[in-house]
Amino acid sequence: xxxxxxxxxxxxxxxxxxxxxxxxxxxxxxxxxxxxxxxxxxxxxxxxxxxxxxxxxxxxxxxxxxxxxxxxxxxxxxxxxxxxxxxxxxxxxxxxxxxxxxxxxxxxxxxxxxxxxxxxxxxxxxxxxxxxxxxxxxxxxxxxxxxxxxxxxxxxxxxxxxxxxxxxxxxxxxxxxxxxxxxxxxxxxxxxxxxxxxxxxxxxxxxxxxxxxxxxxxxxxxxxxxxxxxxxxxxxxxxxxxxxxxxxxxxxxxxxxxxxxxxxxxxxxxxxxxxxxxxxxxxxxxxxxxxxxxxxxxxxxxxxxxxxxxxxxxxxxxxxxxxxxxxxxxxxxxxxxxxxxxxxxxxxxxxxxxxxxxxxxxxxxxxxxxxxxxxxxxxxxxxxxxxxxxxxxxxxxxxxxxxxxxxxxxxxxxxxxxxxxxxxxxxxxxxxxxxxxxxxxxxxxxxxxxxxxxxxxxxxxxxxxxxxxxxxxx
Numbered sequence: 001x002x003x004x005x006x007x008x009x010x011x012x013x014x015x016x017x018x019x020x021x022x023x024x025x026x027x028x029x030x031x032x033x034x035x036x037x038x039x040x041x042x043x044x045x046x047x048x049x050x051x052x053x054x055x056x057x058x059x060x061x062x063x064x065x066x067x068x069x070x071x072x073x074x075x076x077x078x079x080x081x082x083x084x085x086x087x088x089x090x091x092x093x094x095x096x097x098x099x100x101x102x103x104x105x106x107x108x109x110x111x112x113x114x115x116x117x118x119x120x121x122x123x124x125x126x127x128x129x130x131x132x133x134x135x136x137x138x139x140x141x142x143x144x145x146x147x148x149x150x151x152x153x154x155x156x157x158x159x160x161x162x163x164x165x166x167x168x169x170x171x172x173x174x175x176x177x178x179x180x181x182x183x184x185x186x187x188x189x190x191x192x193x194x195x196x197x198x199x200x201x202x203x204x205x206x207x208x209x210x211x212x213x214x215x216x217x218x219x220x221x222x223x224x225x226x227x228x229x230x231x232x233x234x235x236x237x238x239x240x241x242x243x244x245x246x247x248x249x250x251x252x253x254x255x256x257x258x259x260x261x262x263x264x265x266x267x268x269x270x271x272x273x274x275x276x277x278x279x280x281x282x283x284x285x286x287x288x289x290x291x292x293x294x295x296x297x298x299x300x301x302x303x304x305x306x307x308x309x310x311x312x313x314x315x316x317x318x319x320x321x322x323x324x325x326x327x328x329x330x331x332x333x334x335x336x337x338x339x340x341x342x343x344x345x346x347x348x349x350x351x352x353x354x355x356x357x358x359x360x361x362x363x364x365x366x367x368x369x370x371x372x373x374x375x376x377x378x379x380x381x382x383x384x385x386x387x388x389x390x391x392x393x394x395x396x397x398x399x400x401x402x403x404x405x406x407x408x409x410x411x412x413x414x415x416x417x418x419x420x421x422x423x424x425x426x427x428x429x430x431x432x433x434x435x436x437x438x439x440x441x442x443x444x445x446x447x448x449x450x451x452x453x454x455x456x457x458x459x460x461x462x463x464x465x466x467x468x469x470x471x472x473x474x
Contacts, residue, residue: 030070030121037062039143040080047196047203049175054081054133054143061201062145064167065131067122069152069337075118077110084109084135089147090262091129091245092120102134109135122149124337127246128220128264130169137185140178142201144169144224149246151337158248158334162268163215170232170259170282171225172291173198191227197282197293208296209280211271218242221257222264229260229285229321231313234297235278235306239267241328248334256313258285258321275299279310290315
C-alpha cells in the first residue's frame with residue numbers, strides 16, 4: 001500500500017511540474033491580436049460624387065491596427081469582391097514570413113469568395129505605418145488603413161505620453177472609379193491630374209480632430225495617395241517631429257512637413273493657442289497647379305469657427321524639401337523597440353583593454369595612413385611570397401579570434417566562414433589583369449590597381465593555396 005501511494009504521489013508531482021512548465025511556456029509567448037475583416041464594394045462620396053469604394057468591415061478608410069512591439073497579428077481576410085484581392089503591409093518587416101508581405105508574385109492573391117489568414121509578428125518594431133491593397137489598382141478605391149506599433153511598457157520613450165493619438169491618412173484622389181483608372185494605365189497613358197485631396201477619406205472640411213487647450217497630441221501622418229507629394233501644416237501651430245517609420249528622431253520643430261507617397265511621420269502638436277478652431281491644411285507639391293484641402297483642429301472650449309484664409313505653404317521649391325529631409329536625424333540616445341539605444345550603442349564609452357597590432361614583415365606599426373604592404377619589390381613579381389605573407393597575417397588574426405570562442409561549434413562555423421571568404425576572394429583576384437601594387441594603397445583607401453599581363457589565374461591559385469591548406473588543417 002505505501003508503494004502505491006508513493007507511486008501516485010510521484011505521478012502527481014510529475015503532472016504538476018508539467019503543468020507549471022506549460023504555464024511558463026505559454027506565459028512567455030508574445031501576445032496575440034485577432035482581426036476578422038470582410039472586404040466589400042460600397043458607395044462612397046469623398047468628393048461629393050458617388051463612387052465605388054473598397055470597404056473593410058463597411059469602413060472607408062479601413063480600421064486601424066493597434067499593436068505593441070512583438071505582438072502576433074492574426075488577420076483573417078474574407079474577399080467578398082468579384083475579383084482577387086491582396087493586402088500589403090507598408091513598413092512591417094515580416095521577419096520569417098516575407099511571403100506574406102503582400103506583393104504579387106511573392107504572395108498569392110485571395111480569390112474572389114475565399115479567405116486568407118495573415119499571420120504577422122511586429123518583431124522588434126515600433127512606430128507608424130499603414131496597409132493598402134496592392135493589386136489591380138484597388139488602392140485608388142480604398143482598402144487602406146493605419147498601423148501603429150506602441151513600445152512595450154518597460155521601454156522608455158523619449159517624450160511624455162500624449163493626451164491623444166490620432167491617425168491622419170492623406171492622399172490625392174480621383175472621382176473616377178479604380179477600374180477606369182486601371183484601364184487608362186493599361187493603355188499606356190499617364191494618370192490625369194487628381195481631382196482632390198483626402199484627409200482620412202474625407203474632402204474639404206470633412207474631418208476634425210478634437211483637442212483640449214494646454215495638452216499635447218500625437219498625429220501619425222501617412223501619405224497613402226497614388227502619385228503626389230503633399231505638404232501638411234496646421235494654422236498657427238508648430239509640429240515637433242518625434243518618429244519616422246519606426247525610428248525616433250531628434251525632436252525638431254517644423255511649421256509644415258513634406259510627406260511623400262508611402263512615407264509616415266509622427267509629430268507632437270500642443271494646443272497652446274487661443275481657444276478656437278484652426279485649419280489643418282494639406283496641399284500638393286511639385287505640381288503645375290496646387291490642390292488644397294482642409295480639416296479642422298477643434299479646441300474643446302472653442303470660441304468660434306476657423307477664420308481667415310488657410311495658411312499657405314511651399315509649392316514647387318525642391319530645395320526646401322531637400323533641406324527639410326536633410327534636417328531629419330536619428331535620435332541615437334533614445335531606445336528603439338529594445339532598451340538599448342537605437343544608434344551608437346555608446347561605442348565611444350567602451351574602455352580599450354587590449355590592442356593588437358599586425359606587423360609581420362612590416363617596418364613600422366600599421367596606422368590609418370600606413371601602406372597595406374610595406375614589402376620588398378619582389379612581391380610585385382613573386383605572388384607566392386605575397387601569399388605567404390598574407391597567410392601569416394590571417395593566421396595571427398584568426399588564431400586570436402579562435403582563442404576567444406569557447407564553443408567548438410562556433411569555432412567550426414568561424415573556420416568555414418573564413419574558408420568561404422578566402423575562396424570568394426580568389427575568384428575576384430583570379431582575373432587576367434588583377435594586381436595589388438605594394439606600397440601604393442593605404443588602410444583608409446584600399447585600391448585595386450590594374451597591371452595587364454602581370455597577374456594570371458595561376459598566380460591566383462598560388463595566392464589562395466596556403467590559406468586553404470591552413471584552414472582545412474586547423
